[in-house]
Amino acid sequence: MARLASPVRKRDRMSEAALAPAPVQDLPAARLVDLVDEISSGLDEPTWLRDWRHAALRRALDTPWPSGKEEEWRRTPPERLPRRAESALPPSSNGAAPTHLFAPRDRAALLHHVGGRAVNAALRSDLEAGGLLLAPLSQAAREHPALVQRWLGSTHAPAFDRYGALGAALWTQGMFCYVPAGLQVDHSVFHLTSQPADGSDLWAYTLVAAERESAVSVIEAAAGPADDLRDDGRAPFVHHTVELAAEDAANIQFATVQRWSQDTAALTTAVAAIGRDAQLRYNSVSIGADLDKQRIDLELAQPGGHADLHGVFAGRGHQHIEHITRQHHSGLNASSELLVRGVLTDESHAVQYGVIRIDPGGQKTSAFQTMRNLLLDAGAGADPIPILEIEADDVKCSHAAAVGPVSADQLFYLQSRGIPPAIAERMVVRGFLAEVVDEIADQHLREVIDELIEAQLQIPHTVVSE
């Protein structure tokens, strides 16, 4: 494994003033401009990247916060998702031990951020020689400016809405993975994030670009402590921008697993652009956080592309988990599949608002949606909402949505073979999530996910009988 150059430099440039908590929700515009400068210079970024951030900030300031009346927002409890930009503080280290989900074994490359700072970066030498890149985004911008300029902001993620624009302006933890044309990466690329242990906010930016006929599996795993981070009632906020670009005939398998602290409010703004005959699979595993809202857009603008968006979640307590998705077809003969499966206990609640949008140019599209919610407690609930907006006449679309308890027949079948109810329930719940969890391209991580989900749901839970 070859070591990358020191990932983050000149941290001493960060001003102490920026570390002080701001009392107001929104800093004055002038203060935000200074903040962008501080972040950019603290990460030793080239001028063009600082300018790019400023442009994003101007967009953000010109865009109102969501009113809460939009379809994509009206099911989100507003008091639980902070509207603040001041929290984009420079990375801080308070010496607390970082939380890991797991340590990858077989890997092509590894990047680890702790509290927003890159602490470890490694890349297998043969893949490095083959042109694979995995680096903190600021460092990549310095060392490979042409590449980063080509891909950064190539999707509409930085223009998604005010949060998306702020995410582009204010990120402090950046990840860039680049796969040159034709390179088939044999093992997964890992990006690990340990949540700031002092409970400060985190603005993260993930950029994955796979050139034509390349293939890569990228796994992001983010962890905070299993309980709360803060005791002052202020939710730690995480904003995660994800840009995925698969060029013609490229193949990206992207998996993101989060177990943020139980008091975290997490918002994801993700856009995947799928090229001609390209394939992309986006797996999302949500376990932690008080509120986890993921907005994921699949852009199928080229002929023959295929995208899968497969999410699972495990909710407990008062957790609120949202998947706001859009399968946007404007290219000919492309296909996409949304599959969200979740298990909910206590009084947790889930929302799936999934739009299939087919433009007039999207003839011969196949697009499917499945949303399935398993409720283990009477107080838990889910709203699966499939939306079809179709302007082409030669397409295949379907959607299925379900909310319900564990099947009494399944439990009876397993029990009829001598399996005790608690184990039977565990098997049914594990099986329910298996279709998505088993797609994660790392056995060790799958086992970790199983354990985390069982702990999260306190399986065996109360067995639901008729």
Next chain:
Amino acid sequence: MTAPLFAIDALRVAVDDIQIVKDLSLTLQPGEVHAIMGPNGSGKSTLANTLMGHPRYTVNGGDIRLKGQSLLELPPDERARAGLFLAFQYPTDVPGVSMINFLRRAMSARRGEEIPVREFRQTLNQVLGELQIDEQFVRRYVNDGFSGGEKKRAEILQLGLLQPEVAIMDETDSGLDIDALRIVSEGINAFHSEGNAILLITHYQRILHYVQPDHVHVLIDGAIVESGDAGLAERLEKDGYEPFQTLNQERSRQKGLVTA
């Protein structure tokens, strides 16, 4: 006198306040094969599921005893571990749970301790071979996407692995072509021994050409109206259920007059 292996004693079963099984009694001794034959709606599947303890069915009279021990208060998993088995008419699919994981769990539960991997493998391969089931089969999810014949074979596979003392076979012959019926029947015969008993529940007599019953009972409207040897099945094949249904209606009418 020791208790019979399995006894159903004046059993009454209701579903949603409708009485389905009415004072049904039956005794199985070790080594015996009994067949319960009845037309659609006679209560065959209700009886099978009740014996195994499905929560949907309410027992409102009588008893079910395995080796003298009442099963009524036992949940399904304890009945299974005590030695009872139900081959389902419509086995439930459990997506995401592999057959091999399921079978190992079930075998471990039946014997009361974790079965060693090596022993599990050997036993599994042996029974798979007997039933002419490909090894890849156990990599699939439980009953998920199985054809009708595959589901029934999977039930017989479980029968062979779990070695229950009493096996209830609910319409195991339905939906099978002639070759599958032969293989499934051979599986039942291979399982059968002097130490266990089998209760075949069926609409048609054709499986009885392969699995010879010692006793045949005719189930009409939730009650056994006639019992006999294998010859009774042949009579059913010739005459159908109608003579028994007529007989039953006659009896009910008489009963009604008595109670009126």
